[in-house]
Amino acid sequence: MLSKAASQIMGVTLRNIATVGGSVVSRFGFSDLLVALLCFDVTLHFYHHGDISLENYLNDKTIKRDILTSLSISKQSLRAYFKKVATTALDYAILAVGVCNQNGRIRIFVGSRPQIATSAPITLSNLPKAPWSDSQIDAIAKSVSKEIAFGDNFRASKEYREQLCHVYVKRGLKEVLK
């Protein structure tokens, strides 16, 4: 999944000079890789601030002017889905969706909203009991697309992103629940 997400970033030339650390530290809203990495348990190791999870780092804007020395991805068994939607191969994404299922723990991440990637505010407690029917999956995807904040930019409108989110979260859920 990580290689799939990385392979869709611009062309080979840029990928030959870009780094995972650079993508992570910059907290770019358009980053595809962040969405894919969020599906895993990723710990960032900073020189001054020490260890912090990727999700906390994205939410904690106080960490500035530090050096990311390394990052570690814990080995785990999960089913994951990633989708980047862009108008052309070399353009930034209109939307990036990541869905993962770790032993029944479902998490959904959405990036290029156009703001920075965020997790969908769903928890197991407010989900219906599995296995889900197609209509239940559709309803969950719809509620995710309504709850996540989207915005406009020159690539796409807020409403278009919301519709894309609904469709791709639904496809993602179906994929990870197979």
Add this chain to the structure above:
Amino acid sequence: MKIKCLINNEQKTIEILPGEMLIDTLHKLNITSVRRGCDTTSCGVCTVLVDMKVVPSCSYLSARCDGKSILTVEGIAEEADKIAKHFGDEGADQCGYCNPSMALSVYALKQTNAELTDDQIRHELVHNLCRCTGYVAQNEAVRRYLEEDR
């Protein structure tokens, strides 16, 4: 600052500025096949090979080249002629501005010796923009070159 590198198989010691980009260093050495396009890594016309990896020279610091081998189309003249012949045979050539970078990318691809489908070739060359041709004839020329000598 000074860097030592192999440029088109010739050992060079070059005086550079700390923030100088590789494209500017190559132009100072009168290597003019490396074209300047968007200057933001998007168009691919400034592509060169550093240690056989395609990189955008507009955004690659010359200081990073210390101890490395740099190839421009002047350094692969024989292979570039073969690529040019395929481009000519397929009518894939118009203004020629993107050709040196395309030739380097295709040459680097050939060195991997991988058997690629048309989709994979397109994926590998997506960074080389051509505003003239529409890519169909180019892809055919590239495929023929890659299949040569196989």
